Amino acid sequence: MRFQTIVLIAAASAGACLAQQWELGGSGGVGITKNVTVTRGSASANAGFKTGAAVGAFVGQNIYEHLGGEFRYTFQFSNMKLSSGGTNVDFSAQTHAVHYDLLYYFTGREAKMRPFVTGGGGVRVYRGTGQETLVQPLSNYAILSKTQEVKGLVVFGGGLKFKLGRSYLYAQVLDYLTPAPTQVLAPVPGAKLNGWIHDFVPMLSLSAAF
Secondary structure, three states, X not given: OHHHHXXXXXXXXXXXXXXXXXXXXXXXXXXXXXXXXXXXXXXXXXXXXXXXXXXXXXXXXXXXOOEEEEEEEEEEEOOEEEEEOOEEEEEOEEEEEEEEEEEEEOOOOOOOEEEEEEEEEEEEEEEEOOOOOOOOOOOOOEEEOOOEEEEEEEEEEEEEEEEEOOEEEEEEEEEEEEEOOOOOEEEXXXXXXXXXXXXXXXXXXXXXXX
């Protein structure tokens, strides 16, 4: 009896997996980052990342009538910046984000347009790729460094999903949140870098079902 029960459960699980519809797609957009503040005594500077292109790929699954999921990778050209009192410093950089999100749809699977909200998490890698110099402007606040840092990632967002036969078009905005990366945006002794990095990424995605 126990063996028969296990077989029945396995068969039901396999059937559920086969019933799920999967999607494979790509994305393109732009990342717009909210700055954080570096303070040293009563003085301060703005630190963060410049607006840059974002591209990515994802594998999606339609789990239930109103619930879906996505494994998503996003690469961004996100140059670092530091500014104070009319002085600006740029440094080449990039980010890599890997995360899994759940999507809640407000309409059923067969609807031509499906509004949704999404939330999930993963990791984000910040990489400074510029050329370091002996003397960097605003080095009394922070050093923009050629190093790599991994941060935990929280993702929120929403958008619209359009059905195009066996393909789907997504128009969405994601908010990538991580603690400020204090190794690539490295505050000098006596300075403090506080807050979270908010990276708002409006993007279009196109996928095919399989």
